[in-house]
Amino acid sequence: KNQVEQSPQSLIILEGKNCTLQCNYTVSPFSNLRWYKQDTGRGPVSLTIMTFSENTKSNGRYTATLDADTKQSSLHITASQLSDSASYICVVSDRGSTLGRLYFGRGTQLTVWP
């Protein structure tokens, strides 16, 4: 069973609107959580990285939140643009090894329409 669940699986919004993507995880122990953006046919690119003590982190129009108690994270996109159309992947790292094993969600496919 995947230890990182993302919702919704896909989302369509109009340009200029806001949206929020969800990530729930069961990974334990917890080291950090990352959100990646993956354009079609490209490799994922990091948006934010959050550790246990961080609740909110922003990167331009992207704001990630983390609730380590409930093991939930969200990625809020403000004033969406056509270029935001992509898959957004949540990745959680544990502290179980020096390598810091990574657990990937299946991603939320966001489509922004003009």
Place this chain on the structure above:
Amino acid sequence: EADIYQTPRYLVIGTGKKITLECSQTMGHDKMYWYQQDPGMELHLIHYSYGVNSTEKGDLSSESTVSRIRTEHFPLTLESARPSHTSQYLCASSDQGKNTGELFFGEGSRLTVL
């Protein structure tokens, strides 16, 4: 922008052929990884390396092999390709010295085996 490069970007080959997917990074990262990604599914780790002469198998059973003779180079080889190997292959690297271990991905190699 990440300095990690994959070639070829696209490859269509027949069953039984031997192929090598190339991956190079110029960031001096010790850790390198190969992931397999199918549409709508999470990334699966197939190989990783801590550094030169270090290679390990990942979570997903794979018939491919890797080598790490130089820090910057981490090629993946399939001795005899089959249609089940059709997938997107993503190479990544990370800085072992940083606790967050952010991954930098290449653009991917999309392999189709007929």
